[in-house]
Amino acid sequence: MGSVSLKHRLEYVALRFVAAVVRSLPRKVALNTGRILGRLGMKLLPGRYQQAKDNMMKALPELGPEDIETNLRKCFENFGIFGVEVLRLDLSASGADSVRNHIDISGENFLQEALSLNRGAILLTGHLGFWELGASIPTELGVPVDIVAKPLKNPLSDAYFEKIRKKFGANILSSRKGAKRILKSLRAKRSVGVLLDQHISPPGSVATDFFGRKAYTTTAIANLAMKYQVPVVPIFCLRKPDDRYEVWIEPMLLLTDDNGQNAESNTQLLTNIIEAAIRRDVSQWFWMHKRWRVKKRQVEGDPSE
DSSP states (O other), X not given: OOOOOHHHHHHHHHHHHHHHHHHHSOHHHHHHHHHHHHHHHXXXXXXXXXXXXXXXXXXXXXXXXXXXXXXXXXXXXXXXXXXXXXXXXXXOTTSTTOXXXXXXXXXXXXXXXXXXXXXXXXXXXXXXXXXXXXXXXXXXXXXXXXXXXXXXXSHHHHHHHHHHHHHHTOEEEESTTHHHHHHHHHHTTOEEEEEOOSOOOSSSEEEXXXXXXXXXXXXXXXXXXXXXXXXXXXXXXXXXXTSOEEEEEOOOBOOOSOTTOOHHHHHHHHHHHHHHHHTTOGGGBOXXXXXOOOOGGGSTTOTTX
């Protein structure tokens, strides 16, 4: 554990207080509390709100101002619900309020087909819906899973969330030296959940098309899948209007370097899959982060270079 400052300790105390409250509430009340907190976030975090609005307007030019505002409100509400549900993720499976009792899963056979190859599996997902649940869902099917996650700056909070995830059944791999950790898990025939819709600065990334704009995306996943012929299995999780979760697993992909395919084109293929999932409900993606950081002059062949 890294050094712990007074600020970290105070943040941790606040986290444990909020966690104690939301864990004591009935699920419906807790989720409504999350919705309210999400709406407050729109007002209290103007920088995040503006970032989300700018991203959404540029990525979805077909939407009018009213549709943008509606989706932004839902986006912040969903993020508030997400935070509350994460804090409740490890509640007993035997309780009616457990998240395990509010999941509808389809496509389990696709995961089993991938694992039958005996090479492990890369579970492809993104910051969509309740992604913590989606990446962990193989544990509900009796499949051991590791999730790649970036450590939080606060080591106390990081350890707390890791404990929750492990209690739910998922093991955590630090994103630091992530490729080596992923390969070790795959060699142990485990499945590894990876969120591929994050900005990764080059080298080690390529500029992919994402909602009509260039965004840097790591090539590590495509490289691992191609080199070791590990199946990639897309898996996503969306919240439904009744606060149940729809988890769907898609057919596996075996990435190759045949017919002109390479790490760049295969990374684009994986990005396309994530974009298609997001378009099923754009209000449930994490629009408030800086995903698009490629400048025109950085795009190869751009005349402005």
